[in-house]
Amino acid sequence: MAKKKTLQKAYENEEFLNSADARILRILAEFLEPQGKFKKLNVADTIVFFGSARLLPKDQALKALKKFNTLDPKRTKGFAEKLRAAQHAVLMSNYYEDAVKLSKRLTEWSLGLNSPSNRFIICTGGGPGIMEAANKGANLAGGLSVGLNISIPFEQFVNKYVSPDLSFEFHYFFMRKFWFAYLAKALIVFPGGFGTMDEFFEIMTLVQTGKIKKKLLMVVYDEKYWRSIINLENLHNNGMINKEDLNLFSFCNTVDEAFNLITKHFEDNYLNDKVVKVIEPKIALK
Numbered sequence: 001m002a003k004k005k006t007l008q009k010a011y012e013n014e015e016f017l018n019s020a021d022a023r024i025l026r027i028l029a030e031f032l033e034p035q036g037k038f039k040k041l042n043v044a045d046t047i048v049f050f051g052s053a054r055l056l057p058k059d060q061a062l063k064a065l066k067k068f069n070t071l072d073p074k075r076t077k078g079f080a081e082k083l084r085a086a087q088h089a090v091l092m093s094n095y096y097e098d099a100v101k102l103s104k105r106l107t108e109w110s111l112g113l114n115s116p117s118n119r120f121i122i123c124t125g126g127g128p129g130i131m132e133a134a135n136k137g138a139n140l141a142g143g144l145s146v147g148l149n150i151s152i153p154f155e156q157f158v159n160k161y162v163s164p165d166l167s168f169e170f171h172y173f174f175m176r177k178f179w180f181a182y183l184a185k186a187l188i189v190f191p192g193g194f195g196t197m198d199e200f201f202e203i204m205t206l207v208q209t210g211k212i213k214k215k216l217l218m219v220v221y222d223e224k225y226w227r228s229i230i231n232l233e234n235l236h237n238n239g240m241i242n243k244e245d246l247n248l249f250s251f252c253n254t255v256d257e258a259f260n261l262i263t264k265h266f267e268d269n270y271l272n273d274k275v276v277k278v279i280e281p282k283i284a285l286k
Contacts, residue, residue, distance in 0.1 A: 030175040034148075034168055038183065041165060042116070045270075046123035046146060046183040047106055047262065049099060050199050051130025051190030051221075061086070061093040095191050095222070096133045102188070102255045103137025103145075109263055111143055113271070118144055120185060120266060125149065125176075126158050126167060130190045135161035148176050177202060185270060186217040186262050189249075191225045204248055208241075217265040219258055223251035 016022055056064070065086040073079040103122050110120040122138040124131035126147025138145035139161040147162030150170050158167055170176040181203055189200045200220075206212040220226050235241045252258040 027172060027175060030170055030172055031178070034179050037165060037168075041144065042118050043121050043144070043146070043166070043183065044115075044117040044119050045185045046121050047186045047188065048123045048180050048184045049103065049130060049134035049188050049190065050125075050192060050196050051095065051099065051133075052192035052196060053125075053127045053129040053131060054193075055096045055129040055133075055191075056089055056093050057096050057133070058090070058093040061090040065090055092191070096130065098221070098255050099130050099133035099190055100137040100140070102258055103134040104141045105137075105255070105259050106262065107138040107141035107143035107145075109259075111141065121146060121166075123148065123180065123184070124162075126162050128157065128159055130192065132159035132161060135159055139163075148179055150176050181206065181212060184216060185214070186219065186265060188219045188221055188258065188262075189226075190221045197230070207248055208245055215265070215269045217262060218249035219252050219261060220249050221252055221258060223253055226251070 010016055017025065068079075068083050068086060071079065076082070106120065107122060113119055121144050122134050123146035124134045126135070126149035131147070135145045135147060136159075144163045144166060145161065146166040146168075147158055148168050148170060149158050150173060158169075168179075177199065180199065184203075187200075187203060189196060200218075203212070203216075204218060207216055207218070232241075232246060236243050236246060250261060252261060
């Protein structure tokens with residue numbers, strides 16, 4: 001008698017799970033997995049750091065610059081251009097160090113709150129550069145930090161400072177952006193490129209259009225840098241945005257300035273006489 005063939009269950013069928021027909025399941029998985037981990041670790045809300053993946057720590061930038069002392073300018077192709085790039089990398093590494101300091105201070109402050117929940121946890125894209133710096137600062141302070149990593153062909157890998165239980169790997173950019181916005185109570189935008197601007201402008205658009213209703217503070221770090229990149233005032237001058245839209249974010253130029261602005265925002269809007277109101281996550285951007 002022929003043995004009956006055992007059929008494979010759909011949730012065990014790898015070919016099906018990776019097919020277009022199962023895309024909705026993969027999207028749901030990228031919603032449910034983080035939700036479950038945040039709930040398990042009692043993470044109530046976050047402080048999100050955006051910024052370039054390309055910025056180096058000061059010591060690494062200086063080490064790369066010192067290599068030019070051993071090179072022969074006449075025998076090294078593009079020596080002058082490479083030297084200028086290395087010198088500029090040292091200058092830009094100040095942002096990395098500032099992100100470490102700011103994250104560390106914010107984490108120390110949040111750990112001092114009287115709360116049964118984990119409040120105002122540092123959250124980044126989980127990769128190198130400013131993301132690594134912010135996760136490093138939280139780690140140095142002895143706190144948790146989140147890494148919302150994304151699978152792309154270059155630059156992105158999970159840095160070693162992300163809390164292991166709060167490290168996530170996303171396929172869908174829009175689900176990753178959802179989790180950036182969902183628990184955030186403050187957003188800090190350090191110098192960056194296309195990805196940083198994309199993330200910042202999308203969140204700012206959600207606030208402008210009322211899709212995000214909570215009091216979300218958006219801090220743009222280093223006014224000189226960002227004004228050299230984009231002229232937001234000119235959007236108003238040309239009638240593309242309202243004047244009050246320029247108040248959706250605040251410029252900060254030092255770690256002290258950013259720390260004071262952010263903690264005051266939390267104390268005014270999310271703390272009552274410095275006793276934390278526990279906010280249970282809800283499935284809504286509010």
